[in-house]
Amino acid sequence: MNEILKIEGLSKTFTKKGFFSSNTDTVKAVNDVTFSLDEGEILAIAGQSGSGKSTIAKLILRAIEPDSGKIYFSGKEISSNVQNLKNFRAQCQMVYQDPYDSVNPRMKVSDIINEPLEIHNIGSKEERYQIVLKTLQQVKLEPAKEILEKFPHMLSGGQRQRVVIARALVTNPKVIIADEPVSMLDVSIRGEILELLDEIQKKNNISIIYITHDLATAKFFADKIIILYSGKIVESGFISEVLSNPKHPYTQALIDAISKPDPKNLYKEKNISWKTNS
Ligand code: ADP
Numbered sequence: 341m342n343e344i345l346k347i348e349g350l351s352k353t354f355t356k357k358g359f360f361s362s363n364t365d366t367v368k369a370v371n372d373v374t375f376s377l378d379e380g381e382i383l384a385i386a387g388q389s390g391s392g393k394s395t396i397a398k399l400i401l402r403a404i405e406p407d408s409g410k411i412y413f414s415g416k417e418i419s420s421n422v423q424n425l426k427n428f429r430a431q432c433q434m435v436y437q438d439p440y441d442s443v444n445p446r447m448k449v450s451d452i453i454n455e456p457l458e459i460h461n462i463g464s465k466e467e468r469y470q471i472v473l474k475t476l477q478q479v480k481l482e483p484a485k486e487i488l489e490k491f492p493h494m495l496s497g498g499q500r501q502r503v504v505i506a507r508a509l510v511t512n513p514k515v516i517i518a519d520e521p522v523s524m525l526d527v528s529i530r531g532e533i534l535e536l537l538d539e540i541q542k543k544n545n546i547s548i549i550y551i552t553h554d555l556a557t558a559k560f561f562a563d564k565i566i567i568l569y570s571g572k573i574v575e576s577g578f579i580s581e582v583l584s585n586p587k588h589p590y591t592q593a594l595i596d597a598i599s600k601p602d603p604k605n606l607y608k609e610k611n612i613s614w615k616t617n618s
């Protein structure tokens with residue numbers, strides 16, 4: 341398989357101002373992280389809250405600058421050169437956790453999905469309209485022509501996350517980074533959104549980095565997994581191997597967390613049932 345994305349020695353330290361004193365604290369949010377992603381592969385990055393997952397996503401997209409480390413896309417290093425970055429961002433799109441927060445509430449669905457096409461100068465006005473329509477159908481928002489005219493507040497959380505996914509998909513990217521894409525959604529619709537991402541991945545042969553604190557969904561979805569702890573990769577490999585034979589105590593702790601009969605984990609059972617149904 342061809343390697344599409346490669347991350348090498350990525351590190352980022354944040355400096356936090358003390359709340360009551362002038363003391364400053366430093367946090368090594370990401371500490372010498374190296375991994376690669378193959379074409380068409382789904383890689384889960386799993387770890388507890390604060391382990392550095394979102395920081396890795398932001399560093400890859402250069403929303404923040406790394407202290408050190410390199411990022412390669414299709415074998416070419418991504419520099420901070422503006423044009424280079426712009427091209428990369430059309431190829432590597434992000435789906436954020438909060439569908440309420442990641443779309444502009446004043447924009448119609450048509451404009452939200454059309455915007456990346458305009459930014460990247462793709463197609464004529466009429467071609468863009470057709471692409472937007474087709475993308476809405478891909479994320480199963482129908483009737484597409486009606487949805488196009490709606491504002492975000494007129495949609496449900498799940499529909500809104502479909503809009504966010506359509507926006508990520510519309511430039512025909514090679515990679516999608518999904519940062520806890522279902523954790524803000526109602527438990528009952530998490531399954532269908534993950535199923536949609538899975539279907540899109542297969543249909544378009546996209547690679548996905550699936551960021552989660554939840555091994556149950558990772559297990560359903562991903563081929564490989566990286567376990568992150570305090571900004572460091574403590575374990576990685578094929579997901580079936582890592583989960584059936586965890587080498588690191590922290591991985592075991594994450595596994596124990598999903599096998600507890602916690603009501604919050606009920607959707608795990610749901611996931612299993614819709615997986616076997618399909
Ligand atoms: P996760 O996504 O796994 O929950 P994050 O990447 O958001 O973790 O955060 C990793 C660590 O870095 C945490 O300790 C967090 O408080 C810290 N951090 C993240 N972003 C910033 C920032 N902009 N300024 C200061 N500290 C930050």
Ligand code: MG
Nearest residue numbers: 393394395519
């Ligand atoms: Mg996060």
